[in-house]
Amino acid sequence: MTGLPKIKVAVIGAGSWGTTVAALTAANTPTTLWARRPALAIEIDQHHRNSDYLPTFELPGGLAATSSLEEAVSNADVVVMAVPSHGYRDVAAQAAQYLRPWVPVVTLTKGLERGTQMRMSEVTVEEMPGHPVAVMTGPNLAKEIIDGQPAASVVAIDDARVAAELQRIFSRPSLRVYTNPDVVGCEVAGVVKNVIAIASGMANGMGFGDNTRATLITRGLAEMTRLGEAMGGDTMTFAGLAGMGDLIATCSSTQSRNNTVGQRLGEGERIDDIVESMSMVAEGVKSCPSVLELARRYGVEMPITEQVVAVCHDGLSASAALSALMERSSKSEIEK
Structure with a gap:
């Protein structure tokens, strides 16, 4: 209704x-982006640039x-949280002081809180x-989305009316937005x-090719699905955009921070x-110990996750991690 x-x-x-998400919603409805640093906020507000992240x-x-x-x-009617997991709680607590009653909150963060595994x-x-x-998630590499390349999210x-309104706010001609009532499954998928x-980046950094990447993606999907189902997620979620879709994009793209970390580990650099x-x-570095704790x-x-934790936090080399995976005892592919 135009009068509303x-x-x-x-x-x-x-x-x-x-x-990127702020740019999407600004095309549909009045949007304000909060930046921690005043200089960045001024640059975005006055010069319509974010030279730090999207130059x-x-x-x-x-x-x-x-x-x-x-x-x-x-004055917000919808609040979208795009804060890294390690600072999320503090910013959420600060924002809560100013939030009007019943305003929906959308989280974009694909991580777990250290210590609580929440x-x-x-x-x-x-x-x-x-x-x-x-939760908003999916195969959404920021530079491709803001460039207007066709994608979905x-x-x-679990509230159909709120879901439909959020779907409208985030949708653009180049971004098709789907709804899903499975918050747990979508979030677990985004974390794992x-x-x-x-792991995919490490294999690439060691010089391995498409077969190795496909193997890690497929077995990674199995790990993601096992954990997600155990936590109450819907199996179908992991075959969709939040699961397989995001997994393929993140494991295959040089734009992915997590894939890039893995690539450099595979080439022999130190995680620090x-x-x-x-x-x-790179949320995967911070979240992998928490994922393993949940498992x-x-x-x-979750054997792939175990080896990523060992490389990122226990000093194991990427080559030793790969050997540990390949030397595991033989199993059925559909074993739970």
Whole structure:
């Protein structure tokens, strides 16, 4: 209905994906992007550029930006959280002070909280109680999405009315958005695919080809599905955009931070040097120990994840990790 006021969106976090999602929603409805650093907020607001994360793209002129969390959140009808997992709870707690009642919160973060092993939707419920919580996920490499290349995404929430409105807000002619009521499955898929992407990158860095990558993607999907089902996710989710779709994109693309970390590990670099040199967070490095803790809690076998943890956190070489995987005892492919 044309007479109704437009929904106002606040996107919290001005990294590459947060900025991209803000650009998408700004084409549909008034949107404000929160950047932690005032200089970046001014650049986005006044010059329509994010030179730190998306330097070659011009942002919509209607996209506003601010470094004031209160300004971004206090009048928002939808809040989108695009904050890395290690800082998510603190920012959510701060934003909650300014959030009006019943405003939906959408999390874009594909990680787990260290220590608690909580998914970001669970952290959101704790820090922002009383708000519908959704997850947006899928094979969404930021530079391709903001460039207008055809793609699809998933908005997961068990409230069909909220899902339909979020679907409308995020959709663009070049981005087809699907809904899915399976929040747990979509979130688990988004977390685990980052871990498998590190393994895929390691294989590539060691000089192996498409067969090795296909093997890791397929067996990684098996790990993702086992854990997701054990945690209450729907099996079909893992065959869809949030599962297989995102896994293929992340394991195959040089734009993927997690794949890039793996590539450099496979080439023999030290994990500390790799992480220190990166301006953006590779969530798989931080989340893989938590994924393994969840696997043990639910009695799920995740051998690829075990080796990624050993390389990223225990000093094992990529070649030794590959040998450990290949030397495992023979099994049935469909063994649970």
